[in-house]
Amino acid sequence: MKRDLDIIIQVLKYIEEHNTATNTIVVELEEYETEEEKENVQYQVQLLREAGYIEAKATLSPYQFYVKTMTWKGHDFLDAARDQSVVEKAKDLVKRKGLEFSTLPIDIAKDYLVHTLKSMIGL
Template structure:
């Protein structure tokens, strides 16, 4: 399996995409992003948030998809608390 197919397979296994009921004959395909996929992409849409998320993963010496989501959401939560004074 090629590197792209492998990474798409991991994205599917992480629940970030929905492949629907059909299994493609060649390679990996998907029908749409899942709710979790949209949630993750929305959380790292800003270049600032994505850069901070990557910095946190790098400082930790490794990461999982769940940790990337956690890092991005934690950073955003801190920014929101700053805006609302919490």
């Protein structure tokens, strides 16, 4: 499987929307139709955990994770990727260089997002 930054952004947005300081949320993947989709999202959650973007652990149920919190790194990445127009412009910039945004190392993708955001606000 490959890392998919589009799914990673979706997962981080979901966590931010559903998480509070006093609870642990359960990320359930049952809403995805195919086993392949569920496995792919599960893989992206695992990558986020391994990279230190979220604090999470798998449950005994397949396609479920307990997410305690999003880390500082997770918030930084999500803040850079929050606006879809920023993401689309960063994707275009990367594509013009002959690369695919969704397969970039996450730190490089974040750099492209921050660069795009800065240019959009005039920095």
